[in-house]
Amino acid sequence: MDREKQETFKRYRGRILGLVIAAVFSILFLTIGFGYTVVIAIFVTIGFLVGKWIDGDLNVSSYLEAMFGKRQ
Template sequence: MNPETLKRYRGRIVGLVIAAVFSVLFFTIGFWYTVAVGIFITIGFLVGKWADGDLNASAYLDALFSKRQ
């Protein structure tokens, strides 16, 4: 497979892998445990992004609570 093809479809491939992992988790450990795993993964990602200095929490909060026109 051509590396350019993989690069072009990177988002779709990552999405499919994530969906497959969460599907397996859902069927093996249950819904609420899967939700908890997803929450912990998100928290870990945000802490890592903060540690790298890439987290701009105020921009996220502004986008979340700003009125859309």
């Protein structure tokens, strides 16, 4: 049964993570307000990107290419 739970979690981990993040930001929005919640979201994003860069997994050129590259 434990293996079945692991497989189910692996299949739905993105949805579960999205729900947890949405719940946290909803609670933050209701308790501290919109502005502070946006600032926290910005700092979390910056922290994630710095951590990804330190791990050597951040490829800035691919992001820039996706955002500003020529479309065919």
